[in-house]
Amino acid sequence: AQSVTQLGSHVSVSEGALVLLRCNYSSSVPPYLFWYVQYPNQGLQLLLKYTTGATLVKGINGFEAEFKKSETSFHLTKPSAHMSDAAEYFCAVSESGTSYDKVIFGPGTSLSVIP
Amino acid sequence: KAGVTQTPRYLIKTRGQQVTLSCSPISGHRSVSWYQQTPGQGLQFLFEYFSETQRNKGNFPGRFSGRQFSNSRSEMNVSTLELGDSALYLCASSPRDLKRVPQETQYFGPGTRLLVL
Numbered sequence: 617a618q619s620v621t622q623l624g625s626h627v628s629v630s631e632g633a634l635v636l637l638r639c640n641y642s643s644s645v646p647p648y649l650f651w652y653v654q655y656p657n658q659g660l661q662l663l664l665k666y667t668t669g670a671t672l673v674k675g676i677n678g679f680e681a682e683f684k685k686s687e688t689s690f691h692l693t694k695p696s697a698h699m700s701d702a703a704e705y706f707c708a709v710s711e712s713g714t715s716y717d718k719v720i721f722g723p724g725t726s727l728s729v730i731p
Numbered sequence: 732k733a734g735v736t737q738t739p740r741y742l743i744k745t746r747g748q749q750v751t752l753s754c755s756p757i758s759g760h761r762s763v764s765w766y767q768q769t770p771g772q773g774l775q776f777l778f779e780y781f782s783e784t785q786r787n788k789g790n791f792p793g794r795f796s797g798r799q800f801s802n803s804r805s806e807m808n809v810s811t812l813e814l815g816d817s818a819l820y821l822c823a824s825s826p827r828d829l830k831r832v833p834q835e836t837q838y839f840g841p842g843t844r845l846l847v848l
Binding site for chain 1: 789
């Protein structure tokens with residue numbers, strides 16, 4: 617069965633420091649992987665996705681993530697945190713089922729950026 | 732281009748009632764997905780419609796249903812409301828297939844906040 621784990625429900629980084637948000641998944645077949653961001657009192661936004669091909673995926677706002685099959689991970693990184701990056705981040709996995717694709721979200725990681 | 736719009740933005744219902752939420756996707760987008768967000772259960776995928784057909788669905792009871800019209804607008808309906816249905820319901824649209832079209836992205840509406848009393 618699919619599942620998504622996000623290590624650390626809350627992460628704090630200093631402005632200008634590396635952002636690393638961890639995501640591990642379980643899937644019985646090659647998955648599709650996503651990172652979403654939700655800014656305070658706003659809707660969701662798709663940051664990036666892995667479907668096929670290159671395992672290092674670049675997204676919006678300077679974020680990127682690397683799909684590592686051997687580690688069943690899809691960690692999100694950004695070289696230098698900005699105050700505007702403070703938000704809730706969700707990792708999601710989707711795999712093809714016999715009838716329907718299933719989409720499972722992780723519990724989310726709240727990112728704080730300290731000036 | 733106008734973004735994804737959802738109506739109403741806020742709604743208060745009582746247990747046992749039913750509710751219909753509406754989502755208008757970005758012009759030209761044919762895929763519409765619905766999600767539920769609650770403090771307890773987090774984000775959960777409800778279903779996805781493409782060209783008036785339900786293409787994918789999550790693990791929700793039959794009280795949750797949806798449909799998509801020929802203009803790609805979508806509605807979701809919840810019958811016999813329960814207190815636990817109180818949530819933010821998010822709708823998102825994409826042109827065709829977010830998973831199988833590499834360059835495709837997805838856009839979310841602001842959500843409908845439903846309170847069941």
